[in-house]
Amino acid sequence: MYRKVFANKVFERKVVLITGGCAGIGRALAMRLAQAGARLVILDLQQTELDSLVQHLRDHHNCDALGLRCDVADALAVEQAIALACERFGGIDVLINNAGITHRSTFAETELAVFQRIMAVNYFGAVHCTRAALPSLIARRGQIIVLSSLSGFAPLLYRSAYNASKHALHGLFETLRAELKGSGVNVMLVCPGFTATDLRKNALVGDGSMAQQPPLAIGKVASAQDVAEAIYRGALARRRLLVLSNINWRARLLARFFPRLFERVLLPRLSGLKPGSSR
Template sequence: MPHKVFHSKVFERKVVLVTGGCAGIGRALVMRFAQAGARLVILDLQQSELDFLVQHLRDQFNAEALGLACDVADAAAVNQAVALASERFGGIDVLINNAGITHRSTFSETDLAVFQRVMAVNYFGALHCTLAAFDSLVNRHGQVIVLSSLSGFAPLLYRSAYNASKHALHGLFETLRYELKGSGVNVMLVCPGFTATDLRKNALVGDAAAARPPLAMGRVASAQDVAEEIYQAAIKRKRLLVLSNVNWRARLLARYFPRLFERALLPRMSGLKPERNRS
């Protein structure tokens, strides 16, 4: 998808913090906002990957960027990272809660440790970052962007921990949006469909080990296309962005026609082969 907006100066010199920014949608978002003239704060786990990305941003976009190794599940580490970012750039204008992990295992085969780790990264990670950046976002009339999933409104089989974490994100950030009404802070939930990232490839299995190769998920979007849609929605300060390969059908059927959803969409969305979906 070609970039639609080159002239917009909405994010020029704005400070944009992206978690999980070294790969997938996170990396694509970092590149897109750098192209728009933003100053980047990138959180991820490996400092060597962060250093490489920061240098790449300088070389390609002459962008100011700070890469900080940080596990978003660690509240103290997040507080320290946001403090360093604020010291460097003066505050945070846009927080993009992108970091996330998933798993693939039945509920009965999923260890408690997997539920705890998925929730720690996907839910508490976003909570930690938002709490740490909250005052700055309010003072700057900023924006919180939260990467959810189509599973936030339509469940996927063998992802009970992942689905739960995404539902928790919706509960938290929809409430926050109401509480921030009139403050000038925008809260946008983003629900991508299946995207070509390492998330599924690095999914956990029930015992928290690396998963077997991912199942085919049908049509898959590129991280760059998803990032562009998010960028355009951020300019418009949207509240909800649904970018699912089955978009409105999944939302409509899961909510109003759950039995039809279970038959028509759930198996395909969950990566099951047709012959395994026999009633």
């Protein structure tokens, strides 16, 4: 469907790098930015999916796109990928730190390796990509967009490692924003609520294996396309913080000022627990 914002020229020919770009919000962002005329660099782990997405973007959106297989937890691989992107396109205008993984297990039953892997992807992945892209972003007065979560300011049960990684992102990028003041680089933290993606399908359990989780009892779930559209509009306005859930403001308020009430009333619901259940 045609939208007036398609005519906006802000991102036309701009180089946008998206991590975890083959599925969910990352893929929806790739489609939306391709419609806006951006040139895309997409990092993901699956080469087949990357090739398919790049071909789709070229065929259906006439988009100049580059797909690179890269584990963002690997600092050297990230440096090499961003060097290739800069060689191909001349630099990077927008970095979208979207790649992330989650888990569902109590702190006590979660092995150390799970904490390390989640921090390696969710937190250090953003560190690696931002460090490698920062000189280009400063030179082009670009943008850094970071996919955080509802759990960035309100905890969710059985996701201690995931929650910690999102809190760490806020600490890092709020500091970086202050350090970049006057550079022309905008930093936008995005906090979606529950979104229909494959994140839970690939969730880890306590021993580090993957186990598909049943749907959460959380009410309305946003589509990846709607979240991507909101992020696109937020990027146009160079927002600092984008909160995208109809329950987030309550969670934020209660968790900050009424923590006991939050733990009793809202935390079980946000964590997907049915009334009267403990897990």
